[in-house]
Amino acid sequence: MIRIRSDYAGGNIAVVSIEPSRVLLEQELRDSVNWWFYWNFCVQCDEPGEFVFDFANGEVLGPWGPAYSYDGISWAWLGERSLRSRESFVYRFTADRPEVYFAFSLPYQLHHLERFYRRYHTHPLVRRDILCRSEGNREVPLFMLGRTDAPRSILLSGRHHACESTANYLAEGLLNRMIERHVATGVLDRVCLHYIPFVDIDGVENGDQGKGRAPHDHNRDYTDRPIYETTRAMMRFVSALQPDIGIDLHCPFKWGDRHDHVFFVKTGTAADRRIERFGRTLQRLTQMYDPVHDIEKGEDWNQPSPTCAAFMLSRNVPMAFSMEIPYFGLADRRVTTDSLRELGGCVAEALELHIEEMSE
Numbered sequence: 001m002i003r004i005r006s007d008y009a010g011g012n013i014a015v016v017s018i019e020p021s022r023v024l025l026e027q028e029l030r031d032s033v034n035w036w037f038y039w040n041f042c043v044q045c046d047e048p049g050e051f052v053f054d055f056a057n058g059e060v061l062g063p064w065g066p067a068y069s070y071d072g073i074s075w076a077w078l079g080e081r082s083l084r085s086r087e088s089f090v091y092r093f094t095a096d097r098p099e100v101y102f103a104f105s106l107p108y109q110l111h112h113l114e115r116f117y118r119r120y121h122t123h124p125l126v127r128r129d130i131l132c133r134s135e136g137n138r139e140v141p142l143f144m145l146g147r148t149d150a151p152r153s154i155l156l157s158g159r160h161h162a163c164e165s166t167a168n169y170l171a172e173g174l175l176n177r178m179i180e181r182h183v184a185t186g187v188l189d190r191v192c193l194h195y196i197p198f199v200d201i202d203g204v205e206n207g208d209q210g211k212g213r214a215p216h217d218h219n220r221d222y223t224d225r226p227i228y229e230t231t232r233a234m235m236r237f238v239s240a241l242q243p244d245i246g247i248d249l250h251c252p253f254k255w256g257d258r259h260d261h262v263f264f265v266k267t268g269t270a271a272d273r274r275i276e277r278f279g280r281t282l283q284r285l286t287q288m289y290d291p292v293h294d295i296e297k298g299e300d301w302n303q304p305s306p307t308c309a310a311f312m313l314s315r316n317v318p319m320a321f322s323m324e325i326p327y328f329g330l331a332d333r334r335v336t337t338d339s340l341r342e343l344g345g346c347v348a349e350a351l352e353l354h355i356e357e358m359s360e
Contacts, residue, residue: 004042010103027039027104035057040102042072042099043099044099049092049093059085064078065079070099072101072107105335108165128143133229142237143175144195146189146192153194153245155241157195157234158171160248163210164325167250170249187352201230220306223306238317248307255327258293260329262323262326264322264324265323265324271313277354277357282346285350309322
């Protein structure tokens with residue numbers, strides 16, 4: 001007997017039908033007005049055997065197969081051999097592993113953040129606060145690294161769109177590298193990093209798509225009349241903090257073209273020169289980023305809209321932009337939890353160098 005559930009943090013699936021060795025599924029779009037691709041479910045199988053999992057609503061399997069986990073915490077790719085198509089994968093259950101989690105990409109939930117925080121909660125330059133409470137009465141975490149009276153400040157935010165999970169692994173690597181480098185360089189005496197990991201925390205924990213949420217999603221809510229409590233709190237926080245650098249982390253479309261690469265969303269303002277300089281520094285540190293993939297203002301979907309990055313620029317933040325982190329990457333730049341953390345470490349080093357240039 002096989003049982004499928006999604007009653008856990010980040011769960012999202014609709015079961016269309018279950019046959020003796022085949023399951024037909026589809027992702028729940030919920031209140032997203034456009035088609036999107038996020039899904040995450042758990043399978044319990046009483047007897048060993050092979051099952052085919054088919055998806056009924058579009059191509060939603062990446063090039064490395066689904067992400068899988070035995071505990072819902074540690075995730076890896078099942079592998080290309082599991083794919084029958086971009087709509088179908090196969091898995092053989094064994095007696096010693098009767099329960100397996102599968103997901104579109106590498107999930108990152110609040111419990112991942114809690115595990116990360118436990119590593120550093122006694123560090124004298126690591127503090128945790130609450131930005132606000134969400135509509136679902138969840139605490140929206142706010143982390144601070146560095147001296148509160150440091151001469152420079154950075155704001156890092158993520159999950160304006162609930163499904164965009166790989167960016168959080170990059171953020172972990174960034175925070176970790178800054179803490180490590182402080183011993184040698186004293187970076188946290190010169191800069192205070194403010195990190196808001198889950199802007200749409202309800203969507204993250206509920207397993208929503210988040211992208212294109214009706215009547216608009218969190219990253220289109222930076223208006224005169226925002227409808228989300230977290231967005232209102234973000235606007236107040238940015239206005240009070242006046243950071244030197246603001247980076248809003250995102251994931252792009254599922255795959256293809258620039259969506260397989262790390263890229264910056266250009267602003268069409270004087271900040272672009274600073275973004276380009278920062279990008280050249282990052283390129284020297286990692287092969288995961290090449291500025292050729294950046295998207296210019298007015299190109300394709302990068303049109304004027306009331307986003308977090310646009311709001312930060314309107315509050316005279318000298319360098320503010322969105323950074324897009326792929327869900328899968330390419331064969332020689334494959335996205336994994338380790339590669340994302342390493343990329344985050346490179347971003348931390350590039351930020352430190354950029355801050356030093358600003359101070360000269």
